Amino acid sequence: MRNVLIVALGLAAAATPLRAEMPPKPARLGLCAACHGEHGMAQIPGAPNLAGQRLDYLREALRQYRDGRRNVALMKAAIGPISDEELDQLARWYSAQTPVAPGP
Template structure:
């Protein structure tokens, strides 16, 4: 039975609900001005990012940075940020819980 208990703990630890929260990104400040630190929009027209799919957020941020999405405000806000920084931001926002 100890083996089954260990397996259960491994499964629970790997599930999103029990996974460790990602560290707060160093570049969160400018994003939080519009999207909120926890991913809930602070201004009208800004989308909520909390709980969005990680792969979607990661790709959207790359597209804004690279100019493939034509949004000058987002491109200016992101600036020349690295893939690692974009990944950190995407992980942060995807791990946040949407609020009603």
């Protein structure tokens, strides 16, 4: 019985994904969080959830909004002038968040 318990605990530990350390909360998060939520779960209808999105996707999407290649006036205004470092911090933050299923 003891061996079964040890094996079960070992399998459970192996199945638990290792999570990297959470990046620091970006200083520019406030305006993004108004629509997308602080942890990436949308706060308003029509805003996409960003939690758990691929880092490279978020980084490129933010660049496109900033540079005008994605012509969405609301996002262009929300992002405003943002440095590559700030953009990267936002992308890292939202990609590191865990998506949460909506409640009933």
